[in-house]
Amino acid sequence: MRSRWALRVGRAFDGARFRPGGATVVVEGERVVGVEEASFALPGDVPVTDVAGTLLPGLVDCHVHLVGSGSFPGTPGSLEWAGGAAADAVDAVVVASLREQVAAGVTTVRDLGDVAYRALSHRGRHAEGLPRVVAAGPPVTTPQGHCWFLGGAVDVHDPGALDRAVAERVERGVDLVKVMASGGFLTPGSDQLGAQFEAAHLRRLVDRAHAAGLRVVAHSHSVVGAEVALAAGVDGIEHFTCLAPGGAHAPEALLDRVAAADVTVCPTLGNDPSRFPPVSAMPPHILQMLERLGISDRDEHFARVAAGSLRLREHGIRVVSGLDAGAMPAKPHGHLWRSVAELVRGGWPVDEALATATSVAAADCGVEAGRLAAGRLADLLVVDGDVAADVTALSRPSAVWVGGVAVMQ
Ligand SMILES: [Zn+2]
Known part of the structure; x- marks a missing residue:
């Protein structure tokens, strides 16, 4: 089995709406396999990275x-x-x-x-x-x-x-x-x-x-x-x-x-x-x-x-x-x-x-990305700041993944 890892963040936009409870996004291979609230207790063998700012689909x-x-x-x-x-x-x-x-x-x-x-x-x-x-x-x-x-x-x-x-x-x-x-x-x-x-x-x-x-x-x-x-x-x-x-x-x-x-x-x-x-x-x-x-x-x-x-x-x-x-x-x-x-x-x-x-x-x-949802491609973006309050925070990327692979972190 390919290893799982997770990102945990207090602010998240899932592709359609902001998630009031933030998000824990679990990734396996090139796909997202689970999206939970930030407070979700993951199994101990899944490494978690806590990130600041706002998480969005790439x-x-x-x-x-x-x-x-x-x-x-x-x-x-x-x-x-x-x-x-x-x-x-x-x-x-x-x-x-x-x-x-x-x-x-x-x-x-x-x-x-x-x-x-x-x-x-x-x-x-x-x-x-x-x-x-x-x-x-x-x-x-x-x-x-x-x-x-x-x-x-x-x-x-x-x-x-x-x-x-x-x-x-x-x-x-x-x-x-x-x-x-x-x-x-x-x-x-x-x-x-x-x-x-x-x-x-x-x-x-x-x-x-x-x-x-x-x-x-x-x-x-x-x-x-x-x-x-x-x-x-x-x-x-x-x-x-x-x-x-x-x-x-x-x-x-x-x-x-x-x-x-x-x-x-x-x-x-x-x-x-x-x-x-x-x-x-x-x-x-x-x-x-x-x-x-x-x-x-x-x-x-x-x-x-x-x-x-x-x-x-x-x-x-x-x-x-x-x-x-x-x-x-x-x-x-x-x-x-x-x-x-x-x-x-x-x-x-x-x-x-x-x-x-x-x-x-x-x-x-026609791309299976664009959402934080199980089954979607793990194309992910973290930006500095609260995008809901200031959309120009989108211009400040701090981490990017394409198909679960970190491009910038
Ligand atoms: Zn043109």
Whole structure:
């Protein structure tokens, strides 16, 4: 029999709620085999470690780009760099990104856009103390469309192109398919307010993926892109910024339909404001877009976006947290705590905000983690302080385990 060990802590969040009696978590091999109150008397042969702070399931970041490094200060171009870099240079960035994530207590990442399937090739390395990886490979996009430089562009006028795009990903063994339903800020010339695909084309992609047992998530910054994605039957919408001429606002009817369709939304909230380039260094196409959208004050804009996240909750939409780590310097790997903190700033209860980065996120990624519960993977995180009282305590990890193996302690 493999040996058992236990962690005992006065404060614990179990993936859905805080446990008033704290927790004693018993681990055997890679799994949790029991969760009791902190006062529980364990058999004498089970070694117990008492920890201070708050124990949680390891965090799950539902939207990362492992091929993008946060260490390109002042430039938004880390994904463009990856598109043109040699495989070994890209692999070095992927491993560095994974190390930054796990050191921050993120024990599962969902990669929603790599190049040449490099993120995918780093799946299954959790025995080495790296996070679990769920990956989509290169995102499907249009020629010169959003993130075309990652190599996933398809010409929809070629009748077999979408089928081949799905077949290639199935052959590579992706965990899900990512498609760019609208343009994006990082790709000059793409239309953040428009739709990149017609619904019929996107529907074909979704049907082919579903037939192969793969879920599809769609990037959309625009209302029309979200409408097309919804009509096509996607399983998740990323960003869901809901831009339209005049600004960002999700129409009530759209929110109702997203909830009714059981579509997951990952609003990719959170930025490290100290890593934004000065306005003088912003690319002209981004400045023009901000002006077109009437966004003049960055802080005020993000406060409004955080407040808007409460409408997702009010409409009963399933929300998962993902930072979009690696996409730009203001979104470094390991900063998922910022996504959770933004939900709380927007008015979400702390336990529900934490669930978007633990139990709900793990379920959406198809990973048996995200909960302190018998049978779940022993992906665990201890942070300094009381997360219930101060959600930013999430940014202070003191111990991390992946599959019962201590990564940091
Ligand atoms: Zn992204």
